[in-house]
Amino acid sequence: MGRVRSTDTSPEMIVRRLVYAGGYRYRLHAKDVPGRPDLVFRRRRKVIFVHGCFWHRHSSDCPLTRMPKSRQDFWAAKFEENIARDAEVQGRLLKEGWRFLIVWECETKKSLWEGLMVKIAAFLDS
């Protein structure tokens, strides 16, 4: 896994650049918003999370969501924690009137940027 950093991962940078190029302005990791979302659109009361498929357990048909072959109990517990935390954060956001979009790591491949931007714009403009 090498460098363990929760911010400035490549998928997040891709999303930031796309959003910026689309003319939207945002804040990063605002501390006063539940879950410290990656991108915060305060006036629109919307947030975007860029989730790593492995850690946040994207759907089982995502190739990045494979289950490690060793220490499966450890991983299963870890994943459960992550999923529970995400659900808790999402519940708090909704309660406080925020709407959220999750962009998955596997959606940030260059060949998918156009569709991703359409999806992001639809979310931010709705």
Ligand SMILES: [Zn+2]
């Ligand atoms: Zn994925």
